[in-house]
Amino acid sequence: MSSNPRVQLAVFKRIDAALSTYYQRCGHTNYYNARGHGVFLQYILDEELNDKDIPIETELSDHNDPNQCAYKITNSKSGAVFPLPSYAPVMDSVHKDRFMFYVLQYCYQHGESPSDDYVRATILARVLACPQTQTSQAQKQKPVHNTNASVDVDTKNDDDDDSKAPPPPPTQTDSTLQRVSVRRFAPRYPPRAHLNIFTAKESTKLLNEIVVEHFDNDLILYYYTDISTALQINDGQMQLYEFKSEHNTNAKDTNANAAAAATDNNGDDDKKDGGATRTTTTTTATLVSIVNYDLHFARTGESVYGVIVPNDNVKVQQDKWMWQVGEYASAAQIEAKFGICANELPRSSRQTTWYQQQLAQDTSTLLVPDTLRAMVEKETDWASVQQIKSLKRNVKMAKISITLSRDMWHEFVLTSFANDALPLVPVVVNKNNAHWIEWVKLVAIEGQNIYVGVACKRNLHDGKWSVQSICLDRGDLYNKHRLVGHDTDDDDGGGGGDDGGVAVGAVLDLFKTSLAEIKFSDHESKDADRKMTVLKQQIRSQQESIVRLKETITRMRNSMHAAAVAANVIQQQQQQQQQQQQQ
Secondary structure, three states: OOOOHHHHHHHHHHHHHHHHHHHHHOOOOOOOOOOOOOHHHHHHHHOOOOOOOOOHHHHOOOOOOHHHOOOOHHHOOOOOOOOOOOOOOOOOHHHHHHHHHHHHHHHHHHOOOOOHHHHHHHHHHHHHOOOOOOOOHHHOOOOOOOOOOEEEEOOOOOOOOHHHOOOOOOOEEEEEEEEEEEEEOOOOOOOOOOOOEEOOHHHHHHHHHHEOOOOOOHHHHHHHHHHHHHHHHHOOOOEEEEEEEEEEEEEEOOOHHHHHHOEOOOOOEHHHHOOOEEEEEEEEEEEEEEEEEEEEEOOOOOEEEEEEEEOOOOOOOOOOOOEEEEEEEOHHHHHHHHOOOHHHOOOOOOOOHHHHHHHOOOHHHHHOHHHHHHHHHOOOOHHHOEEEOOOOOOOOOOEEEEEEOHHHHHHHHHHHHOOOOOOEEEEEEEEOOEEEEEEEEEEEEOOOOEEEEEEEEEOOOOOOEEEEEEEOOHHHHHHHHHOOOOOOOOOOOOOOOOOOOOOHHHHHOOOOOEEEEEEEHHHHHHHHHHHHHHHHHHHHHHHHHHHHHHHHHHHHHHHHHHHHHHHHHHHHHHHHHHHHHHO
């Protein structure tokens, strides 16, 4: 994120709005002042903290010390307070600062106030640094053993007899699972599953079979889970849990010396049973992360979570694919296996207030004639707009390039945007550790039976719309629309959402031709003129260099000639002197 003060101010306002909900839940109803500024925003303005030298992404990062954060509302000149929920214990100033930091960080990362469940389970646990270990219900009754300890336990029965002693029992093991730490999941490569989390083809195929949501094929589902993982990482929902697993191995010790040394309390010889039982405890570390795909089991309707574990089975090169999808599980299964409670699991990235606000944007403002014409004709350099092409070698669809004049393109865009039969299609865009909603309008190239998509984005701060890209590929548009999370299933494999009842699939079927590129003829001529000008400047510069070089050579030649003349004169003088001396 940029540390530009204008950008930061918008982020501060977003946090301010989220904090108002937290204050209300704590019983504070006077959060906003007469100017409409909340406690947090007014504090930022009063303390002049909207400074590029104090970037918010640093102050509220996971790597910053909570007690070193610059945002301490309780230090406000106005004497503002930061309330604690009624269920929070009494805290000193250090713990209060930590609590305030984690609440602010949550509002910054999610655009909304943390729930009471999250505050109880996560924030208070971090603030108080509670050492208590959480274990699954099935494991709470098991004993805790010392790490790497070996003990001999006498299990002799007084009635045992050598002649009747059975053969030594097979080795038996049991284990306990204890949570050691929780920290944010940090991928090595840009946030998404690709290059970070390996997903076997068989795993994706299985997922497609067990979820109620429809995906035409496994490749479409993989793209969905890939970018859904990116959304979870961007939102800070994926946590990395470290567990300590203690394994106890029980075996008969048949060593003669050990058997002879083992006696019971009555002094009876234990050699009769062939030796004592030795219990050996070993400890291993286990790392687990959880991702919420916003998918559901077909049989139960429960949410499907991906269980992410270290990748030990597939060759890792250059630190790629350090993780892998171990299994798909429900909340109950995860709690039973790892002791991770339901309120600790990652929340849906598609149900956050910020995300829902993006989907609820008033797109009618984009269609205002004057606003639209200004964006199309004056504010957009179409030759510089990114054109998203197909990455597939699809031999079934012709790939061509078309050349249009700027005026022709403007007319096509304006006409199509005014056509209500071509709805705006919401898509999810993931880029630079962030994601947002863009709206795509299909544009008809009249007379060619060709359609392309024009993606627009609304600035949440000033409400202004701008063109982001030109989509030339149906598959890319469909995949990004599928990410929105609407009920996009319909008979033709497309989607329908809040599009006035018009099925998006039917709209996408208008893509009959996959374009390789749209060229703008007037831009090409201008570009040729610029190239010609540059070429002339280069020729002129080279000519001037040649002239300077000739002048330098002439000067050198003159200097060399003068030196030769001088040398000749000196030589003649020396000869004359020698002749005079001889006479």
